Amino acid sequence: MGSVGLYRDEGVVLRTQKLGEADRIVTLLTRETGRIRAVAKGVRRTSSKFGGRLEPFMHVDLQLHTGRSLDIVTQAETITPFAAVLGGDYARYTAGTAMLEAVERLTDAEREPAVQHYLLLVGALRSLAAAEHDPGLILDAFLVRSLAVAGYAPSFDACTGCGLAGPHGAFAVAAGGSVCPDCRPVGSAAPAPATLALLGALLTGDWASADASEDRARREGHGLVAAYLNWHLERGLRSLRLVERV
């Protein structure tokens, strides 16, 4: 940290909230500092020097001033204007918003460095903005990997009870994923083999297989990922039900 509490970092804007007449509180995931909340003064005035640089999705180079409870953004320069692309495509906008909410919830606390989450988020937004894959697949890949980074890696292959090599026909959210016939708790889901294969491909980054997957597997896979995520968070993600599947 530099002199008089000024510091520099790069980050992605996760959320903004109105504050007072013309300010906003901006929640960011930064590379070095982790998740922070900072005040952007005057940002809602159309004459603001920040312009659209502190909108959700924006990837920015920041200068901040350490405050008592909230830091103050003193400068923001655009690194990648993800918001410009994502605001113009509703399916990608809703998928991206679910990513932002997920990463806010999966990073434990403010000011805890979370560089893996950060790199995962920037990579996923880049892929989403470039329309490299179906937005729903990019979202689900991001969610399973973020869960893994947070220490909740699901298994889509070996049994989470005894380690027996898979694939297995049953999936138990509370047990951590795939379960063999012996370990399978009552009420386990019975997803199609193609669905578990897709989720495994998303976790390991095998995009060739994921891109070739069928709609049915994608839909079922998304349901399992959502159930798994909601089980690990105290309350579900608000944006997940609004994600548009194309």
Add this chain to the structure above:
Amino acid sequence: MYEGVVQDLIDELGRLPGVGPKSAQRIAFHLLAADPVDVRRLVVALEQVKEKVRFCRICGNVAEEEECRVCRDPRRELSVICVVEEPKDVVAIERTREFRGRYHVLGGAISPIEGVGPDDLRIRELLARLADGTVTELILATDPNLEGEATATYLARLVKPMGLRVTRLASGLPVGGDLEYADEVTLGRAFEGRRLLDV
């Protein structure tokens, strides 16, 4: 902490948008010192606004009757609807004197992270207004920020099969701000230079 009723007043004022704890305290003590007649007038204004003001059954703007002033005005064009997020945006656009059509107030913007989806806004009411073919142009004047942009994108795609002319305020409007803060000249220019949306 202050005693009973004073603290109650500070708490209530602090719930208002844009009023922090310090401002709430300052307003509360101002009211305590004020002339009872002035305070009475404020109380009456507050009561009246809840009693008399409702939302226009056509456009969702604030109104003192069933329909708002704009919807009741026979000189307004019926063929153009300008879609905005809040009633205060209607006021900002009326100030420019550029627009002669009618409005549709959505009641916000799509914000999945706040749990606000298309069904939570007055979008169904908008579609109903477009159904009979009277309206030929839709101007999307949601805020020039991410959520406003995404809402405009959603609406443009939704009404695409209806074959309307769909326009968005010109990009000369600074990005990231609230519509209500745009000055009349900039906002007026944004109206003149509105661009066709093609999704």
